[in-house]
Amino acid sequence: MALRTRAVLVHRRTELDELLDRHATRGQAEFFLRTRGRTLADVEARHEAATSARSAVAASVPSDWALAEVERTDLDRFLFAPEDVVLVVGQDGLVANVAKYLDRQLVVGVDPEPGTNLGVLVRHDVGDVAEIIGSLAAPRAGAGEGPFSAVRCDELTMVSARLDDGQELRAVNELFLGHPSHQSARYVLGADGGAERQSSSGLIVSTGTGATGWCASIAHDRGGRRLPGPTDRALAWFVREAWPSPVTGVTMTEGVLGRGGELVVTAQSDRLVVFGDGMEADRLEVSWGQEVRVGVAERRLRLL
CATH class of the missing domain: 3.40.50 (Rossmann fold)
Structure with a gap:
């Protein structure tokens, strides 16, 4: 029935x-x-x-x-x-x-x-x-x-973050990963087969829908990197204000993830958070040593 x-x-x-x-x-x-x-x-x-x-x-x-x-x-x-x-x-x-x-x-x-x-x-x-x-x-x-x-209808790409304990969060514009009070976050970032220990104001991972907002201002300051479209199965990512030091690097600060690609972030701060589309209250909390994998979500927004 x-x-x-x-x-x-x-x-x-x-x-x-x-x-x-x-x-x-x-x-x-x-x-x-x-x-x-x-x-x-x-x-x-x-x-x-x-x-x-x-x-x-x-x-x-x-x-x-x-x-x-x-x-x-x-x-x-x-x-x-x-x-x-x-x-x-x-x-x-x-x-x-x-x-x-x-x-x-x-x-x-x-x-x-x-x-x-x-x-x-x-x-x-x-x-x-x-x-x-x-x-x-x-x-x-x-x-x-x-x-x-x-x-x-349009099927808009979404971004997802999954913790190593199985918790998952999705967003249609962008995800933010960083310190809950926006202080410096420490973590190891893995992407494209490389890895780097970083201290920064956090990461932004954006869909093509979100590429006209927060992500657009960062891309403009970085020289106008080409951003994906809303239905492209790709994400743009940026590290905000990476800090160079004897133990932290600044060589991996932006890129594009295609379908199947992912960022792997391992927390080296006592507490990091992941939230999407500006809703800070609905978030994942990441403790020291936990791993977060961020990539193109399997789900899409079906918008008429």
């Missing part, structure tokens, strides 16, 4: 929600904003736009589908199913946040404020959603590898 399709609506709390959590009343929130040259009316307008967008997207879901909503901070506790269609209402960063928890589910990035947030990952206005879901609700073509496997 075919499983019931479920639409999962992903969103994040609005600025107004967070202000009211912090300041308790609208009056206090308004005073706080006024001291910073802003108005409560502007924040309320954006809140209403986001709320209306979520309601419109939810109303577009067919009656024979299930519907679930999940807030950004609960993503690591939410169980996605293979038959889910993931509707992300927010900015590019929210799509990146949810990507690491998915395994070939179809993702639709929706702009809650028409024309404001359209970008690399958020590609559709709220008005497009009904038509998109209508096309998906039509008889499915091809069961293949799972529901909606025949739907035409």
